[in-house]
Amino acid sequence: MRKEIITITGTLGSGKSSTADKVANELGFRHFSSGDFMRQLAVDMGISLNELGEKAQTDDSIDLKIDDEVRRAGAEEKIVIDSRLAFHWIPESFKVYLDLSPEVARERILNNLNENALRKKSENSSSPEEIQAKIDARLQSEKKRYKDLYGIENHTDKKNFDLVIDTNKNNLEQVVDLVVSEYKKWLSR
Numbered sequence: 001m002r003k004e005i006i007t008i009t010g011t012l013g014s015g016k017s018s019t020a021d022k023v024a025n026e027l028g029f030r031h032f033s034s035g036d037f038m039r040q041l042a043v044d045m046g047i048s049l050n051e052l053g054e055k056a057q058t059d060d061s062i063d064l065k066i067d068d069e070v071r072r073a074g075a076e077e078k079i080v081i082d083s084r085l086a087f088h089w090i091p092e093s094f095k096v097y098l099d100l101s102p103e104v105a106r107e108r109i110l111n112n113l114n115e116n117a118l119r120k121k122s123e124n125s126s127s128p129e130e131i132q133a134k135i136d137a138r139l140q141s142e143k144k145r146y147k148d149l150y151g152i153e154n155h156t157d158k159k160n161f162d163l164v165i166d167t168n169k170n171n172l173e174q175v176v177d178l179v180v181s182e183y184k185k186w187l188s189r
Contacts, residue, residue: 004077006183007086010098012135013105014167020082022176032073034066034083050134053141063149087160094183097161104168106131
């Protein structure tokens with residue numbers, strides 16, 4: 001049974017939170033960001049987001065806490081959730097994957113550090129090379145943790161999603177329009 005839930009994931013820097021926020025606003029849905037939840041958790045613990053990821057490799061309670069919040073949000077209807085594993089936890093949702101090349105992703109993240117106070121507190125980086133290294137480390141950490149903890153082989157496999165969008169070829173407004181229009185088609189099937 002399909003639910004009035006949209007789950008959005010994708011590559012780091014692909015615009016998941018911005019897209020989810022605007023889609024939720026357009027549909028009159030609530031928005032939940034597991035990334036923001038994670039960043040706040042890192043700030044509360046006094047560590048960086050990458051340090052939180054490293055800690056999560058040996059402390060399952062971190063991922064369990066995050067995933068419990070995602071599942072709790074997924075118990076609602078009329079919600080847009082941006083989260084790495086929401087597609088897995090809420091299979092009856094409309095599942096969106098936002099794709100972006102690593103080169104563009106690191107530039108977007110670097111620019112966003114100046115605008116997003118929570119990101120700046122949890123992801124202090126100053127160069128594109130440093131950001132790329134952190135992106136690579138975070139992705140490897142996530143892949144290992146999700147496989148070890150949940151048996152998920154590849155959370156970035158595009159076959160898991162109802163819609164895949166290249167956010168380098170589409171601006172934010174186009175991405176939002178695509179998500180909303182495809183979601184409405186999916187919901188009416």
